[in-house]
Amino acid sequence: MPLKFFRTFFLVAVLLFVCEPIFSQASNPKDSSYVSEILGRANAQNDPEYFIKSMDSVIAYSQKRKYAKGIAIAYWRKAVSYMRLSDAENAELFIKKNIAFTKQNKLDKYLAETFLFASAFHNQTADYVAAFSDASNALKTSLKMKDSLFIGRSYLQIGRCYSLKPDHAKSEESFKTAIAIFRKINNIPQLRDALSELAKIYVDKKEYPTALKLFSEAEHTAPEIPIDIFRLPHLYGNIARCYNEMGNNKMALDYYLKTLELTEQLGPGMMVIDLTTRTLVGELYIETGQYDLAEKYLKEALELAKVTNTLDDLRILYMDFSALYKLKKDYKKAYEYHELYVTYSDSIMNRDKMEALEDLSVQYQTNEVVSKNKLLQKQNALQKANAEKEQSRKNAWLIALSGALLLLVLGGWFYYRNNKQKQAIAALERNHIKQKLLITQMNPHFIFNSIENIQGLIYANKPDSAVDYLSKFSTLTRQILEHSNENYISLFDEVQMIKNYMAIQQLLYDNKFDYTIAVEEAIEQESLFLPPMLTQPFIENAIKHGLNNKAQGGMVNIRFYLEQNKLLFEVLDNGKGFDGQQKQTNHKSLAMTITKERLVNYTKNKDFVVQTDNVMDGTSVVGAKVRFEIPYIYEN
Structure with a gap:
């Protein structure tokens, strides 16, 4: 089940309940009574849009009466209401307004309250650094108040x-x-x-x-x-998740359905929790084989997702529908929803890329303005120098100085030009290596064999196997193309790509071998980043050449582990060893050469060594082992 849905479920609930009413601090009973009355009516409506209008009335009244606490309450509750409407921009606006206002008016309790809500809000919007900073500021303010x-x-x-x-x-x-x-x-x-x-x-x-x-x-x-009652959906959702992970589907379903009863009772403000819960119920019914019920709840969730228009929610729902219709053997719908899933996945990726592109455009335009200003400054300086030279033509010292200055400028220009050329050449070499790697990874032989296998499965009237094979091949192709543009990817992503690759290789070689992939338990796979696709050529070599004498019973063991804070990769096969292997093909030699170039480039070590050994049983060769260090970056 997607972790994103659990996270959304819990974070929305936290946003709604992280703050407690504290307007009882009001010093003027009349003002406090008025604000309490407005809040009571707004709470009874349970409508975020009505609440926002009510808070506008509180702000107007409080400004007229110079009642600072009323304004602080209204700003905070407007931020909560905008968040319930999924309007993050306005929620952020009123959070900032209230922080500035409560600091200015020394309203420490309201300031702490706003920091707490801001922290929950920033967790919801995945700005975890800001969220932790807000929570720390809330603690600092609270300790000050004791x-x-x-x-x-x-x-x-x-x-x-x-x-x-x-x-x-x-x-x-x-x-x-x-x-x-x-x-x-x-x-x-x-x-x-x-x-x-x-x-x-x-x-x-x-x-x-x-x-x-x-x-x-x-x-x-x-x-x-x-x-x-507003806290109950949050509690029941958590209990349902626990039972679901325990494998107790009946209890999980009971608590999910209790959650839905409450969200229906509480109305539009619970739309996000309602959407998430219906999706989880649909996935649970898929898991238990109750496909008609799964379809009912997923369709209800899809209608809500179209209202919230969250790309990630739509993407996950289309993935669920594709899986559901595949299980119902409605391959036409399964294909259509899979295409929608791919489209929305690409949309999310393109959205992120467009945001990055806009940032780069702003940086470029800023740099261009700075460069033009510098150019104008140089032109002005040159014009001034020419005027001085014209006026003091007969002054040998000034002529000599002008000549020296000219030589210095020319020398600097040639140095700058030479340095830029070196950088351009280095960039071209890196791109060339990357392109060669991509070509090597996606060699035609591998692609043609995969397509022929898919065709064979279709002719053999095995649509399930064909769809499964096509899905693995599509996923692997997408992973290779996406990761080829990255300098570093997480170890988790690298392992997932290896799994897909090995699954396809097993089908290509008629399951004549098994494999294992082991990652040392101490390694945090999602926090450790390494250059992509360094391992594939060595794994392919172990299968293609190491096991070429095995009709069955082949074994490939892949391992990532730490040794003296170095990340090591090892692939071991039970084939005939290096002494008995035939000379590698040009393609594989090219892959090894490219990988060696990349390792040398990343480690800055021209003497980088890939260790190769035969595995011995007494005097007999029972396999081959390849081992080398992989450069990595650790991000907490």
Whole structure:
């Protein structure tokens, strides 16, 4: 199930409940009463657009009465309402307005409240650095006030920020600190939230009994104090996720359906949670083979996704529909939805590329203006020098100085031109290597064999196998083309590409071999980045040449591991070893040469060595092993 949906589900709920009303600070009873009355009517409507209009009335009244706290409340609640309407731009605007306003008027509690909401908002918009900064500012303000409730809530929000990194140890520590504070001051609603957040960490750690115990405490603690109905969808969604990961589909479905009952009751403000839950229910019904029910809930989710018009939601739903219709053997619809999925995937990629292109365009235009200014400055200086030269033609010292200056400018110009040429040549060489690598990866022999296999499966009336093979081949082709434009990709992406490649190779070679891919447990695959497609030529060599004497029973073991903080790659086969291998083809020699060039370029080590050894059993050769170091970047 897509992690993105879980994240959206939980973050939207956090946005709605991270803030507590604090307008009771108001010093003027009449003003406080007026604001309370407006808020009460707006809450009863449960309509974000009505709430925004009501807050405009509060702002007008408070400005007239010079009631600063009323304005702070209205700004904050408008930000919440815009977020419920998925209007991130206006939500961000009123967050910034309220931070500036509460700082100016020394309204520390309102400032802390706004920082807490801003942190939740920035987590929702994936600006995790800003989210953590906001949560830290909330804690700093709360400590200054010595307010236990706000200190606890700040630790709770800091824990949420850590959970998205994810850093389970620090998020668990923050949640436990918040729980201890809420128990001490006996704040039941906040205690329930903190218990639920801590339970989610144990779900991520797959410690399900502990998670369910914490969820149960959150649901049943202090039964005399009812749970806020707006918090229930968040709690039930978390419990459903836990049961789903445990494989208890019945309990997961029960809690998802409870969540839907609540979102229908609470209205438009719960649209995003409603969309997410219907999608998850549809996926659960696919998993349990109840395809008609899955189709019903996915169609309902699709209608909501078209309203929110979120590309990622639409992309995931089209992927789900494609999988559903494939299972129902409606291959026409499966193909149509797969095409929509690909189109929306490309749209998301193109959107990101266009944003990057716009940034580059701004940088280019800025640099162009700076260059023109410098050029004008040089032209003015030259004109001034010429005027001085004309006036003091007979002055030998000035002539000599002008000559020296001219030589200096020419020397600098030639140096600059030579340096730019070197840079251009180096860039061309890198692009040339990249293109050669792409050509090597996508060699015609491999492509033709793949297409012939797909054709054979179709002629053999095996549409499921053909679709599966075509899907793997399409995914691998897309991965190779996309990653060829990147200098670094995550180890996780590299492993996924190897898996697709090996699955296709197994089909090409009639499953005459098996394979394993092992990554050392200590390695964080999504945080470690390496140059793409360094390993493929060596893996292909192990299959094509190392196992060419094996009709069956071949084995290829692939391993990534750390040794003295160096990332090492190793491929081992049980073929005839290097002494018995035939001379490599030109294509494979080209691949090895290109890979060696890339490794030398990345490591800046001209003596870089790829270690090759035979695997021995006594005096007999029982296989071959290739090992080399891969340069990498670690990003926390």
